[in-house]
Amino acid sequence: MTETHDNPPLEGHPHAWNEAVIEAEAAAAVAPRRLPRALAAAAAVLLVAIVVGIVLHRREATVGMYVWLSMLLFAVGAFGVLIRRNALVLFMCIELMLNAANIALVAFARGTGNVEAHAVVLFVMIVAAAEVAVGLAIIVSIFRRRGSANVDDLTTLKW
């Protein structure tokens, strides 16, 4: 592989890159090194969950526990929205947040014995479906025009 190509560095200029180089590098260098990070994060969460499980296993489940879970999931989703650049993954993180809110609603419904929250959850699902469909259509049309799904490339309004 030629090391002396005069292409600018990755950030912000994906078009200038030779695609074959990107692919080869991504496959050779990035994938094996990056993949374990996701696994490690998931393993850490599972480890913590096992500890929490051992601590809590004698107690009965309460609404509060579900609300904690919902909060953590929401935080993870928000975190993902902040750090990711791929528009599609950003969208998935938003789905995660909506879903986290749903858990809290269902838990409260169970705690109060009132089914109305279930109807609200159903509305959230419907709105999420509509939102995803429109959002993906917008992403696709942006992609058609600009050839990128990276949110950092959408800088037309910046001057």
Added chain:
Amino acid sequence: MDWLDVVIILVKVVVCFLLLNLLLAVVVWAERKVIADMQSRIGPNRAGPYGLLQSIADGLKLFTKEDIFPLSADRIVYPIAPIISAVPAFLAFTVVPFGNMLSIGHRHITLQIADINVGLLFFLAMGSIAVYGVALAGWSSGSKYPLIGAVRSSAQMISYEIAMGLSVIPVVLYAGTLSTRGIVLAQQHMWFIGAQIPSFLIYLIAGVAECNRAPFDLPEAETELVAGFHTEYSGIKFMLFFMAEYMHIVTISAIAVTLFFGGWMGPHPNFLVPLWGVLWFLGKTAAFVFLFYWVRASFPRLRYDQLMNVGWKFLIPIGMAWIPISAAVHIFDIRRVVLVGAGVIVGIIVLSLVLPTKKPEVLTEEEAKTTA
């Protein structure tokens, strides 16, 4: 719930799983025999009498075959796609009631793995999960034909799921429950097929499309796509896809029997009552499975745009129109006769729209230019 209940559930699950696997072997053998007969061939005749052991021989062969892992395939998704495909296919059967009650001592055992409140929705949910197996298999293979097959099939399965969902709504309206067992029990006086012919036809067409079977087998159209989404698969992974497809056929047939043909019900002598129920159920399901073979042998494959037209422009609007009609008849308690008459008429319309009677359209030169 004591330990005996847990044991009963476990026994039900294990027995059903083993019997279903055996049943699949028979279904595959029967398909080859029936299709061969319809095409004036002999079909499998080497392994065992009438080739009965052919499926088992095929299974052994696939087990011992080399498992090829393409270089460009995704390392994680490629091996799990067949599993994602097979698991929901088997899970969907858990809500099928294959018999009434079995009483041993004071214990009543329902002949169904799980009678849940939302059984019918669970069946539909498993159908929607099944899309993943196909879509991921096509994508993760890392070559072109499987990808095209996968994109086709996910579009097809999502479209026909809507039609299928619409077709079961009138039945749910009549039965007043989403539990599959409840639906069968609601048919004691009259099977729902009597008043719900259009629903049944829509369900059947959507069901054939859901299984990716001929004439809707575009995702694996041999003449265009080699073998579609499972082109790169071999050995045991291919076998999982194969089993999933036939499991879908069995489940769709079983749910059709449950929804429209009274499930396990049927005239029977007064001894060994639960067994007769199971036999009736199996017989009706077998008739439907035969229908699947028959359809495959009879109809040519649709073109992709025809497939989408049938789904979106005929089945879904008719399904939508049929729901208020049956709801109105149900609420205002008009004689069922009206509904039966209307049903026959709408059924004829459905069939005439779906069956390929039109001559192939010939584009004029100008049209050909604009479409190109």
Added chain:
Amino acid sequence: MTLFIVFGALALGAAVAMVFQRNAVHAALLLVLNLLAVAVLFLSLGAEFLFASQIIVYAGAIVVLFLFVIMLLGVDRSEVVLEHTPFQRRQIALGAVSALVLIGAAAPVLGSKTLTAKLPAIPKTFGSAQSIGTVLFQTYLLPFELTGLLLLVATIGILMLAKKKPR
């Protein structure tokens, strides 16, 4: 309780792995895992109907749509599927701070009695299609109709976006 621990951990693990996953298809799969785990949590909370609709709507329709788009776009450009630019590191601190603020804001409520009390016994029809239908078509009829309208508007909007521009 066991259900909560097992599937809560699964949901959380899948979510975290999804956020750090560079391969968009794998991320979508982890999202499905998360959604299915949440569906089981719904079941553990007695919401049977929502369990089924969660699988049908979220797993069966929404994420399939994601996969569809990722596959279609990924054919042309591989970086849609496999991201190789680094994550936005500067935002990590911001994310951590906002998560802390969120939890801090909720902390006073989390100690309240309704949240720490044992779950009450519920009627058998709780969470069934019937009970939700009653609420949906009596109390929330207008919002329900409006969501129908929303879906219609979304459909028309998508058709407009997807239409080929005349040249």
